[in-house]
Amino acid sequence: MLDSIEQKNHKYEEVLIVKRLLGIMLTILLVIALLQAGGNVVTKADSGKVVLKLTIGNAIMTVNDKAVALDVAPVIIESRTLLPIRWIAEPLGAKVDWDNSTKKVTVTLENTKIELWIGKSTAQVNGVAKPIDATNSKVVPVIINSRTMIPVRFISENLGCQVDWNNTTRTVTITYEKVVIVEKIKVGLVTDVGGRGDKSFNDSALRGLENWAAGVKMVAGTGYKALTTDEFNKIIADEAPDLADRGIKSFAVEPVVLESKANEDYVPNLKKLADEGCKLVIGVGFMLTDAITEVAPQYPNTYFMLIDGVIDPAPANVVCYVFKEQEGSCLVGALVGQMTKSKKVGFVGGMDLQIIHKFEAGYMAGVKIVNPTEEVLVGYTGNFTNADDGQKIAKTQFDQGADIVYHASGACGIGVIKEAQARGAGYYAVGVDSDQDYLAPGRVLTSMIKHVDYACWLATKSVIEKTFTSGIVALGIKEGGVGISPMKYTKDIIPSGVLAKVDKIKQMIASGTLVVPDSREAFATFVPPTIP
Numbered sequence: 096m097l098d099s100i101e102q103k104n105h106k107y108e109e110v111l112i113v114k115r116l117l118g119i120m121l122t123i124l125l126v127i128a129l130l131q132a133g134g135n136v137v138t139k140a141d142s143g144k145v146v147l148k149l150t151i152g153n154a155i156m157t158v159n160d161k162a163v164a165l166d167v168a169p170v171i172i173e174s175r176t177l178l179p180i181r182w183i184a185e186p187l188g189a190k191v192d193w194d195n196s197t198k199k200v201t202v203t204l205e206n207t208k209i210e211l212w213i214g215k216s217t218a219q220v221n222g223v224a225k226p227i228d229a230t231n232s233k234v235v236p237v238i239i240n241s242r243t244m245i246p247v248r249f250i251s252e253n254l255g256c257q258v259d260w261n262n263t264t265r266t267v268t269i270t271y272e273k274v275v276i277v278e279k280i281k282v283g284l285v286t287d288v289g290g291r292g293d294k295s296f297n298d299s300a301l302r303g304l305e306n307w308a309a310g311v312k313m314v315a316g317t318g319y320k321a322l323t324t325d326e327f328n329k330i331i332a333d334e335a336p337d338l339a340d341r342g343i344k345s346f347a348v349e350p351v352v353l354e355s356k357a358n359e360d361y362v363p364n365l366k367k368l369a370d371e372g373c374k375l376v377i378g379v380g381f382m383l384t385d386a387i388t389e390v391a392p393q394y395p396n397t398y399f400m401l402i403d404g405v406i407d408p409a410p411a412n413v414v415c416y417v418f419k420e421q422e423g424s425c426l427v428g429a430l431v432g433q434m435t436k437s438k439k440v441g442f443v444g445g446m447d448l449q450i451i452h453k454f455e456a457g458y459m460a461g462v463k464i465v466n467p468t469e470e471v472l473v474g475y476t477g478n479f480t481n482a483d484d485g486q487k488i489a490k491t492q493f494d495q496g497a498d499i500v501y502h503a504s505g506a507c508g509i510g511v512i513k514e515a516q517a518r519g520a521g522y523y524a525v526g527v528d529s530d531q532d533y534l535a536p537g538r539v540l541t542s543m544i545k546h547v548d549y550a551c552w553l554a555t556k557s558v559i560e561k562t563f564t565s566g567i568v569a570l571g572i573k574e575g576g577v578g579i580s581p582m583k584y585t586k587d588i589i590p591s592g593v594l595a596k597v598d599k600i601k602q603m604i605a606s607g608t609l610v611v612p613d614s615r616e617a618f619a620t621f622v623p624p625t626i627p
Contacts, residue, residue, distance in 0.1 A: 144272050145187055149178060151265040158186045167242040169267065175234045176260070176267050177244040187254060187271045193243070200236065200243050204254050211236050211245060220253050279349040280375075282308065282555055283368030285361060287380035289479050290354045293506040295528040296479075296547060300379045300402065301352065302529075303551030306330050310345030319350070334530055337578045338549055346559045361386035369394040375558045377551055378402065381450055387413060398563055400554040402547055403450060409565045414557075416550040416568050420450070421457030421613040422604050423543040423577030424503070427525055428461020429600050430541060430579070431499045432469055433593045436521070441472040441492035441500035443511050445479040449614065454503035454527070454543070456618040457611050464623040465596065472497050479505030486510030493518060499540060501525035512539055523585075530580040542580040549575055573605045599626055 149156045154168045163186075167179045180200055184191045189204035198213040210219040216232040217224055227249045228234035237244050247267055251258045257270040284304050286297045291313075305311055310327060311319040322330070322345075331343055351373055353364040361383050368376045369390065375398045378387050384404035391399045391413045401415045409415055431440050442458055444451040459471050472492045476484035485507030489500050493514065498521060502508035508527060515524035516535040526532060526542030533539075550570060557563040570576020579597075582589065603609035603624070612618040 145270070147183065147186060147269040147271075149267050149269075151176065151267075156182065167240045167244070169247075170239065170244065172237065172244075173228075173231055173233045175228060175231070176247045177237065178247045178250075178267070179242045180236075180245040180250065181243070183245070183247070183250065183269065184254075187256070189254065200245070202250065202254070207254055209250060209253055211250075213238055213243070218249070225253075279347045280559070281349045281351055281368075281371065281373040282375045282377070282558070283351045283353070283371070283373035284377040284379060284551070285364040285368065285383065286352070286354045287382050287479075288355055288357060289380075289505045290356075291352070293479075294509060294531060294534060295505055295526075296545075297379055299529045299545065299547040300377065300551050302330070302334060303546075303548030304348075304377065304555065305350050305352075307343055307548060307552045308346055308555040309348040309350045311350065335544075335546065335548065336581055337544070338546065338575055341549070341575055343549075343552060346555065348555060348559070358382060362390060365390040365399075366393075369397045374398060375400060375555060377554065378404070379547070380404070381448075398554075398558055400551070402550060405567060407567065409567065411565050414554060414563065414565055414568060416554065416570065418545055418547075418550075418576050419569060419571030419611075419613070420453040420503070420543075420545060420577060421460070421611040422571045423545060423579065424454045424457030424501075425461035425464070425604065425609075425611045426572075426579045426597055426601055427501055427541060427543045428458040428463075429465050429597050430461075430589070430593065431458075431501060431525060432462035432465040433596065434523075434540065434589065435469065435499050437496050437498045438466070438468070439470045439472065439496040439498070441474070441489065441497035443485055443488045443492070443500060443502040443504050443507070444473070444475040445504035445507055446477060447475045451475075451503050452615055453613045454501075456614055458501055459618055460612050460621055460623070461600070463621070464600065464626065467623060476504050476507045479507060482506055482508075482510035482513070484510065486514045489514040489524070493522060499523045499525065501527070501543070503527045503543075509534070515539070526580070532580050532582065532584055536584040540585050541582050544578045544580055546570065546576050546578075571604070572601060596626055 146159055147156060149169045151171055152168050154165045156163050156165055165179060165182055169176060169178045181191050184202050187204060189202050192201040200211050202209045208221055213236050216227050216235050218227055227246055234246050248258050251269050259268040282304060284300060289297045291297060291301060305313060310322050312322055314320050351368055353368060355361055355364055365376055365386055377400045379402050381404040384401060387399050387401050388406050391410050395412055397412060399413045403417060405415050405417060406413055440462060442455055444455060455473060462469050462471055472495060474488040476488060485502060485504050489511040492500050500511055502511040512524040512534050515522045516538045523538060523540040526539050528545045530544060531539055531542045572578060604611060609624055612621045
């Protein structure tokens with residue numbers, strides 16, 4: 096009886112030795128062939144999806160269709176497929192450690208840690224004991240030809256792989272779709288006193304951060320909700336058709352917004368966002384210039400973006416985005432100057448500041464280019480928040496003979512648009528910052544688009560891609576910073592010749608052949624060019 100067993104063992108060992116020799120010879124030949132052909136003998140896959148194919152008894156596997164030589168072929172023991180662990184785990188990006196004293200192999204991939212022991216039917220997955228095969232306790236890791244062989248289904252499925260078996264070809268296919276977990280970064284935004292819902296400047300900034308950069312929308316009473324792809328694309332199409340070719344996409348961003356009710360809120364709001372771990376903090380409007388100047392040096396590891404203000408020289412963690420509002424306003428003026436019937440038009444500014452003078456000067460330059468004799472009435476509300484003040488000035492200008500009034504006055508402009516709507520046919524308002532045409536369809540001739548949204552998106556993108564650079568960034572027509580609305584409700588009443596002249600002026604500005612005045616002083620000496 097014992098002699099019979101010894102003879103069987105002897106024959107088994109002979110067969111095993113022959114198989115090993117054949118396997119080694121095949122491996123050597125394969126490696127030589129691969130090297131001669133420029134083949135790849137490393138096992139780590141280059142892509143996020145990894146597909147491994149192994150055949151029982153074959154010392155050649157494929158990793159994403161690339162041949163790889165194995166030193167031990169897959170085998171079947173106890174009706175289960177066992178594979179060499181290192182050749183399986185490493186192509187998936189897993190780490191394999193061997194403890195010779197305890198005969199333990201540890202496989203680590205992402206947040207999964209699997210510990211197995213040679214000859215033992217129980218393993219540990221993230222510290223929790225699990226049977227390797229619930230129906231057969233004889234299925235255990237073994238060592239063959241000095242290589243650790245692991246039951247394929249247990250190890251693969253616990254690493255998040257899909258395992259498929261083809262009984263005809265005796266081939267096992269392991270598919271691993273790498274899930275890339277990207278931690279969201281917080282990006283904070285502090286509004287100016289106009290706040291959310293101004294239909295203009297602040298809403299544009301919020302759109303750039305929330306809708307574009309973060310891919311979410313604010314739902315009243317609920318909070319943020321992810322935008323669908325169709326919703327995201329529609330927002331771009333509606334609000335920024337001129338930026339359709341700029342590659343706008345969303346990132347792994349968590350927006351945090353604080354609204355300012357008074358100037359005294361700026362500093363504490365900026366500090367609060369920095370203290371909460373925001374990687375980038377956006378200050379909306381020039382009125383936050385002093386606050387960012389004070390706060391930024393206290394948080395050297397936080398980036399700050401200032402819109403419409405200039406800190407020069409800017410600290411290493413501050414970028415200032417400014418706009419060439421005069422260029423967009425020039426296009427508006429050129430359109431208004433050709434469309435007016437009364438040959439008298441109006442301008443309503445908010446606070447009487449240099450930045451608003453840029454709108455005024457550019458607008459007047461555009462009017463002057465197309466009709467040097469037209470009169471432009473100018474008025475200021477002294478604030479950016481009171482719609483009634485905007486309506487009063489618009490009423491006065493309409494009463495004085497103007498038939499089109501352009502505003503650069505924040506929420507005051509809602510009153511300007513309201514007055515044009517009340518007047519009815521023959522009277523128009525012109526919106527600003529965002530596309531405000533929808534506020535009174537047919538009564539808002541166009542809007543001067545100031546892409547604060549795009550600036551917020553660009554700044555967020557620079558932080559995400561680690562390309563943030565301090566300093567001053569100026570966005571004009573050429574850079575995609577300003578323009579005019581697509582005139583969804585009024586384009587059909589505007590003659591093609593009028594639009595063609597506006598487009599020609601736009602081209603001249605973009606090419607640098609027309610420099611638009613950006614102040615009252617510059618406008619005083621402005622000589623309008625001849626438009627072909």
